[in-house]
Structures are given as structure tokens and as C-alpha cells.
Amino acid sequence: MTTFSGSMPNGSTVSEADGPAHARSRAVETLTYLAVGAAFGIVVVKTEVISWYRIQEMFRFQSFHMYGVLGSAMVTAMISLEILKRTGARALTGEPIVVPPKHLGTGSRYWIGGMIFGVGWALTGACPGPLFALIGSGATVYIAVGLAALVGTWTYGFLRPHLTH
Amino acid sequence: MWRTIAGPWPWYVGGPLIGLFVPLLLLLGNRQLGLSGSLRAICAAVVPGRVEFFRYDWKTSGLWNIALAIGLLLGAALAVAISGVPTPALAQPTRDAIARLGVTNVSGLVPSEIFSWHAMLTARGATCMLGGGFLVGFGSSYAGGCTSGHGVMGLAARQIPSLIAVCGIFAGGVLATFFLLPAIH
Numbered sequence: 001m002t003t004f005s006g007s008m009p010n011g012s013t014v015s016e017a018d019g020p021a022h023a024r025s026r027a028v029e030t031l032t033y034l035a036v037g038a039a040f041g042i043v044v045v046k047t048e049v050i051s052w053y054r055i056q057e058m059f060r061f062q063s064f065h066m067y068g069v070l071g072s073a074m075v076t077a078m079i080s081l082e083i084l085k086r087t088g089a090r091a092l093t094g095e096p097i098v099v100p101p102k103h104l105g106t107g108s109r110y111w112i113g114g115m116i117f118g119v120g121w122a123l124t125g126a127c128p129g130p131l132f133a134l135i136g137s138g139a140t141v142y143i144a145v146g147l148a149a150l151v152g153t154w155t156y157g158f159l160r161p162h163l164t165h
Numbered sequence: 166m167w168r169t170i171a172g173p174w175p176w177y178v179g180g181p182l183i184g185l186f187v188p189l190l191l192l193l194g195n196r197q198l199g200l201s202g203s204l205r206a207i208c209a210a211v212v213p214g215r216v217e218f219f220r221y222d223w224k225t226s227g228l229w230n231i232a233l234a235i236g237l238l239l240g241a242a243l244a245v246a247i248s249g250v251p252t253p254a255l256a257q258p259t260r261d262a263i264a265r266l267g268v269t270n271v272s273g274l275v276p277s278e279i280f281s282w283h284a285m286l287t288a289r290g291a292t293c294m295l296g297g298g299f300l301v302g303f304g305s306s307y308a309g310g311c312t313s314g315h316g317v318m319g320l321a322a323r324q325i326p327s328l329i330a331v332c333g334i335f336a337g338g339v340l341a342t343f344f345l346l347p348a349i350h
Binding site for chain 1: 173174175176177178179180181182183184185186187188189190191192193194195196197198200201203204205207208212214216217218219224228229230232233234235236237238239240241242243244245248250251253255256258259262263271273274275276279280281282285292293294295296297298299300301302303304305306307308309311312313315316317318319320321322323324325326327329330331332333334335336337338339340341342345346
């Protein structure tokens with residue numbers, strides 16, 4: 001990829017990191033993930049996994065639906081990862097595919113953070129992805145839920161140095 | 166054929182489709198499925214403040230996640246425009262249980278008794294929408310992942326931390342369902 005720095009014809013200065021080739025590849029990347037997200041959005045609406053009602057069924061253990069969706073998604077992903085590993089597949093960008101392991105640390109961030117998120121999931125019926133999908137489905141009040149989630153994320157970032165991980 | 170596509174998709178169709186997003190994102194650019202990162206990236210882009218957690222190169226490692234999230238919004242809008250807002254065929258025991266919480270009108274994806282602008286002024290509405298939203302953001306960022314990041318991606322990659330997170334998520338969800346929701350009714 002070519003990058004250059006200097007003055008653009010219109011007089012604006014571009015830094016090396018934000019050269020036109022770089023900006024173009026970033027635009028292509030953004031559009032690609034918009035399209036992937038749109039496909040994902042269709043699936044989560046059609047399978048109803050973004051429904052507060054379905055989440056209630058799940059947490060009350062009264063329907064197999066959510067477990068079926070999440071379980072078969074996980075198994076499909078696991079088989080796919082195995083195939084990617086065995087074939088030594090590379091990403092379109094040319095680099096080898098890597099899934100870096102998560103650091104366990106004391107483990108407390110996973111169970112404490114998980115529990116806090118779980119309470120929020122039961123109350124709102126939405127995890128971060130479905131927040132966006134619900135807004136798109138016309139439940140505009142989830143804009144407020146999403147803003148509250150951003151406040152929560154920001155608060156976590158602020159308190160992070162004082163929390164056990 | 167059309168009726169099958171337009172109707173709700175059974176778990177054995179939707180689940181594997183969701184799972185395929187894991188290899189798709191890895192093949193496209195070595196990205197790991199997950200959406201809690203989009204909340205961090207939006208914070209970093211809009212109000213990083215002096216918080217170290219938001220002082221990272223979000224354009225390189227977070228912009229894709231914001232695009233994915235906005236895509237979700239657009240895709241959901243498209244699905245609803247084509248085949249309407251689905252109303253889940255809910256299990257009868259769940260109908261009975263949520264009726265005891267005052268949710269008697271099962272219509273659409275979320276109950277309007279709890280989730281509406283109007284209900285924002287009620288204790289339950291504010292707790293579920295604002296309190297719940299806050300906990301979703303705080304908890305998923307603290308845990309470093311959500312349902313997709315830990316529940317699908319992490320478990321598929323056989324990550325012990327993700328297994329712990331999923332256990333925590335279910336414990337929290339069950340506790341909130343059986344103790345918190347009845348208490349704020």
C-alpha cells in the first residue's frame with residue numbers, strides 16, 4: 001500500500017497515517033463491515049434472539065429456542081475454526097488467521113463482569129449487538145438504553161484502574 | 166419458499182448462520198466476532214476524556230466494530246421493512262410468568278408496558294431501560310465481551326475465560342429474572 005505525506009492540491013496537509021490510499025482502504029473496510037453487520041442484523045431479527053420475551057424464556061429455562069441458537073452457533077463456529085486451522089487459511093489481507101488467547105488473570109473480571117452484564121441482559125433483553133438491532137427494528141426507546149450502555153462503558157473505563165481483573 | 170423466509174427462522178437455521186460470522190470475520194480481516202468493543206470504540210471516538218481505556222487507536226482497532234454495529238441497525242430495519250416486526254410464539258409458562266409481572270400484551274419484540282418513552286418515568290421503566298442499559302455497558306466492558314464475544318466466539322475457541330464469563334452471565338440473568346424483576350413490579 002502506498003502512503004505519502006505532504007500537501008494535497010487543495011492545500012490541506014495530510015499525515016502519513018491518513019494518506020489517501022489509507023483513507024480509501026479504511027472506507028472499503030468500513031463498508032464491508034457495514035454489509036456484514038446488516039446480514040447479521042437480518043439474522044438476529046428473524047431468529048428473534050433480540051426479543052426481551054425470548055430472553056425471558058431462556059433465563060426461565062422454558063424454551064429450547066435460545067439454547068438451540070446459541071449452542072448451534074457455537075458448534076458451527078468451533079468446526080469453522082478447526083477447518084481454518086487445519087487448512088492454514090489466511091485472511092483476505094494476506095496475514096495468517098490468529099485468535100489470540102484471552103488472559104485469565106485472577107478470573108474475577110470474567111465472572112463479576114459477566115454477572116453484571118447478565119443482570120443488564122435480563123432487564124433490557126438486549127446485549128450490545130441487539131441494542132443496535134432493536135433501534136433499527138423501530139423500538140426507538142432503545143436509543144436511551146444504548147446511551148445508558150455508553151455511560152456504563154465509560155464508567156467502567158473510568159473505574160478500571162481500581163477494579164480487580 | 167417465501168413464506169419460510171419471511172416467517173421466523175428456527176434455531177437450527179439461525180444458529181448455524183450466526184456461527185458462520187466467526188469464520189467470515191476472520192477471513193475478511195482477522196476480526197473476532199463481538200460487539201461490546203463497539204461501545205468502547207464509540208466512547209473513545211466521542212468522549213475519551215483522560216481515561217486510559219479510551220486512549221487507544223480506535224480507528225484501527227475499533228472502527229470496524231462500530232461499522233458492524235451500525236450495520237446491525239440497518240439490517241434489522243431492512244428485515245422489519247420486508248417482513249414486519251415478529252412476535253415470538255412464546256412458551257405458555259413464560260406467558261404466565263410475565264403476566265404476573267404485568268406484561269399481558271405479548272406483541273412485537275419487546276413489551277411496550279416496560280419499554281416505551283412513556284414508561285421511562287416509571288420506576289420499573291427507568292430500572293429496566295436506564296439501569297439495565299448501564300449494566301450491559303459496564304458489565305460487558307468489564308468482562309471484555311458479551312454474548313457474541315464470549316458466548317459464541319470465545320467458547321468456540323475453547324477459551325476458559327469465556328466459559329467463566331458465560332457462567333457469570335447466566336447466573337446474573339437468572340438472579341435478575343427471578344428476584345429483581347418481581348421486586349420492581
